[in-house]
Amino acid sequence: SAPCPQWPYCRKRCSYCNFNKYVVPAVDEVAVRACLVREARTLLRLSQVQSVTSVFFGGGTPSLASPRTIAAVLEAVAGAAHLPAGAEITLEANPSSAGTPRLAGFRAAGINRLSIGVQSLDDAELRLLGREHTAAEAWGAVEAAQGLFPGRTSIDLLFGLPGQSQGAWARGLEAALELCDNHVSLYQLTLERGTALAARVSGGALPTPPQDLLADMYQTARAMLVAAGFRHYEVSNFARKGALSTHNLSYWRAEQYIGVGPGAHGRFVPRGEGGCSREARVQTLEPDAWMREVQSQGHGTRRRVVLSPLEQLEEVLALGLRTDEGITHEHWGHFSPHLSLEAVFGVPGEAKDLQQQGWLVLDGSGLRCTWEGLALLDSLLPELLCQLQRR
Amino acid sequence: MALAGRTAMRWARLRSPCPAAALLCLPPWLPAGPVACERLYSSRGKEKLDMSTYPVESIRNFSIIAHVDHGKSTLADRLLEITGTIAKTGRNKQVLDKLQVERERGITVKAQSASLFYSHEGVNYLLNLIDTPGHVDFSYEVSRSLSACQGVILVVDANEGVQAQTVANFYLAFEAQLAIIPVINKIDLKNADPERVEKQIEKLFDIPADECVRISAKQGTNIGKVLQKVIEKIPPPHCNTADPLKALVFDSTFDHYRGVIANIALFGGEIQKGHKIVSAHTKKRYEVNEVGILTPNEQPTHKLYAGQVGYLIAGMKEVTEAQIGDTLFFYKQPVEPLPGFKSAKPMVFAGMYPVDQTEYNNLKSALERLTLNDSSVTVHRDSSLALGAGWRLGFLGLLHMEVFNQRLEQEYNTSVILTAPTVPYKAILSSAKLIKEYGKAEITIISPAQFPDKLSVSEYLEPTVLGTIVTPHEYIGKIIALCQDRRAVQKDMLYIDEHRVMLKYFFPLNEIVVDFYDALKSLSSGYASFDYEDAGYQAADLIKMDILLNGNPVEELATIIHNDKAYATGKLLCERLKDAIPRQLFEIAIQAAIGKKIIARETLKAYRKNVVAKCYGGDITRRMKLLKRQAEGKKLMRKIGNVEVPRDAFIRVLKRQTDK
Secondary structure (H helix, E strand, C coil), X not given: CEEEEEECECCCCCCCCCCCCECCCCCCHHHHHHHXXXXXXXXXXXXXXXXCCEEXXXXXXXXXXXXXXXXXXXXXXXXXCECCCCCEEEEEECHHHCCHHHHHHHHHHCCCEEEEEEECXXXXXXXXXXXXXXXXXXXXXXXXXXXXXXXXXXXXXXXXXXXXXXXXXXXXXXXXXXHCCCEEEEEECCCCCCCHHHHHHHCCCCCCXXXXXXXXXXXXXXXXXXXXXXEEEECCEEECCCCCCHHHHHHHCCCCEEEEXXXXXXXXXXXXXXXXXXXXXXXXXXXXXXXXXHHHHCCCEEEEEECCHHHHHHHXXXXXXXXXXXXXHHHHHHHCCCCCHHHHHCCCCHHHHHHHCCCEEECCCEEEECHHHHCCHHHHXXXXXXXXXHC | XXXXXXXXXXXXXXXXXXXXXXXXXXXXXXXXXHHHHCCCCCCXXXXXXXXXXXXXXXXXXXXXXXXXXXXXXXHHHHHHHHCCCCCCCCCCCCXXXXXXXHHHHCCCCCCCEEEEEEEECCEEEEXXXXXXXXXXXXXXXXHHHHHCCCEEEEEEECCXXXXXXXXXXXXXXXXXXXXXXXXXXXXXXXXXCHHHHHHXXXXXXXXXXXXXXXXXXXXXXXXXXXXXXXXXXXXXCCCCCCCCCEEEEEEEEEECCXXXXXXXXXXXXXXXXXXXXXXXXXXXXXXXXXXXXXXCCEEEECEEECCCEEEEECCCCCHHHCCCCCEEEECCCCCCCCCCCCCCCCCEEEEEEECCHHHHHHHHHHHHHHHHCCCCCEEXXXXXXXXXXXXXXXXXCHHHHHHXXXXXXXXXXXXXXXXXXXXXXXXXXXXXXXXXXXXXXXXXXXXXXXXXXXXXXXXXXXXXXXXXXXXXXXXXXXXXXXXXXXXXXEEEEEECCCCEEEEEEEEEHHHHCCCHHHHHHHHCCCCCEEEEEEEEEEECCEEEEEEEECCEECHHHCEEEXXXXXXXXXXXXXXXXXXXXXXXXXXXXXXXXXXXXXXXXXXXXXXXXXXXXXXXXXXXXXXXXXXXXXXXXXXXXXXXXXXXXXXXXXXXXXXXXXXX
């Protein structure tokens, strides 16, 4: 199981971000810490997991929390379940809150992997994104992180910014390859409704990136990273020397994860109250309300929905096919003991057609996308869901 | 003469209930005083009216005709007020226009009638105002109304002058040999130029300028003068109460409780409750339940007499029983039927489908109810693989189609998909086999699926219209170019004054059904007016154009068009489809073809990337919902070969492109 505590606060609102985040003048960190600790305990107990495989501090901007908070949450996790020494414990960090002393503090608190939101190495692009940091600061932060977390530092980059050219993206990526460690996440910028950037694009102040350019950017990046020795192990994630993120893999393999903190999502079986079905759970979004709930009842779970066996398989499919290994027969069998992958997708139908068109493979190891198919997954999934629903 | 005696009797009877009536004679059922003023319509007292006091000589049957917005309905309101038919309040606006769509659009769709009582120079007159729709689409209604009249009031706006519909309506009246009273309305407006309008009327219609009455219907100026002219200029109907019954059905409505209510004009005899009558058309027998006049609501009377206009209820269950143009006569006293009317031919066809197929039955019953009162709409069941079950409807014209659609939405709260309108083509068959199959050599083609191959046809025909355009002269150049682009042939061009021109063109009907009127309005800043009348069929170089997706024809997008327009239309359709079909995993060729020849092509490129960048805990629920909705949507898509076309795409391509 993988707990993922959320730190919901940011210092500044980025122009593209629509996450559940709050920019407040002063955070009552002692209270938030106490609540994170309490909710982590409650939910771990509820899930009755024996052993924790990874912890991921997300946000918001969790690097704004003090190392003491991180340590307290980890202590709570270790107190409620077994936390092996080698478990992956990641913290998302912004270059502007990732100076060496601070990062050292996090390491001392138990963090052993860092994911840094570099986003771009171009100052103009960073300004467009509304980021707080400069390219130079990003360089500094990544170098500092690599000193403290050698081989376990990841960087996030964004492409497909309004007005960004193919050449500018390739140059940026080249620079990033010089800087990076063994893990890179490349995200195509999504213009989310309600964000400042989306408003500027829809208002015509900024150009909409053409679809074909976005496809070119993606293919260029894949090729460059593979040439640099990276494995393209998920739609947006690349790793070399085996530095895959255990935590994120557990999402895509539809393992159990426990969301802790405002707006956190989870998927687990609440065995502690006698449950035997996997549930989709969401914690209360707004931090103050969440805190009140945690203080009064030990957790701030706002919504829980039991996932039917079909819904679970749908998630297995939609998430599993994002990875290069796809869905193994074993993995599928775990969720569907009676109906094999072959029985569902090996018969004439959509999956067969997609295989013939070269987008999909079903073989002895399982069901997965081809290299070309991975870039088109969202066109394949509705077809596969139709076929699955017929069984 | 008998007239004097009857009038005296009538006066005697009227004097007691209506002592205040001096010049203005209130109708006998309307009590004088404040109570009456609070009512919009005259009250419908139980007491039946005696209509025998209105002999033929004191009856005038007339209509008001005008271009849209020239003030026909306002003048009708004033006439109703001045004769005491409705109380005089500030609220009388388009009293005769009962439908919501009529009030909103300021047009008249369904003709209404009202009987007015007016005393002039000591004689009490019964003036029957038979309202007419103002647009050519409804010219069948106009002719129907006019057939019950002996004269018309031709209203022309003092500012806008003679417009296209003024001309069309004038000729309808002129050809029916009716007395015409020209009235120049809106003289109160700042830019009013009645003199100019009088000259136009003189030049176009050959009516001396001094015969025009200048009025302001809005302010009530000179309305009495109009009534005086009606009495003086319009002859009484030519008929006799002593003759056997001869009643013309000139309109009908359907009432759920009382059945069919037929509007009738008596050309001879009299009629009352209990009379046994026969329809000349169906030969069916009926017993009269009720007769009366319209004021404008139904007001029962003891009898109706020759020359009078009113309504009749006689146990007719369906509107088809009250065939418009039919003649009614007494059982066992047959008469020579009146000429009747040509039944209105639909000139514009469009597919109508429920937005949601589960609404099919609701829409069906709404259509049935609405066509009860509008028998000019033809309804054929139809179905489309993309749009589901629906109908192919025939309308008299574009406005008719729009009004029908609007009534359906407003009165029955249904929303529909209406496809782009088409016109009925014809083909003269040359293949003996086909002639045998159809049982005739000339066939009408309503849908492209019926289009016979060129090899078995000696000639294709398309419907044409004679269009009238009235415009300020500065737009002539642009308008002529527009007409030429629409394959129109000029017939006539006449300056109706120094600044205004009337153009007459023969148009292929299909060139004006979609957006001609909008184009004309926009290039003339709204100043040009347009009207048209049926002008028969002409030979045309017609072809059937197919739309192909990766080589497979899309049945519902096939169209019949003129050869000269094929390229432009094909290109437009391909472009629209390209925008409407989502990208797919493979490239899609969108082509327009005539037979085997490709005349236009657009290429929809394959998706090269379609995968959401981030998919972690928080997003999964939302993501799954979207994917499942897409999977659901796939089941509803129309598959043309391997290409999936969403219903929306068909709607976007087939739908009329309005309000651009």
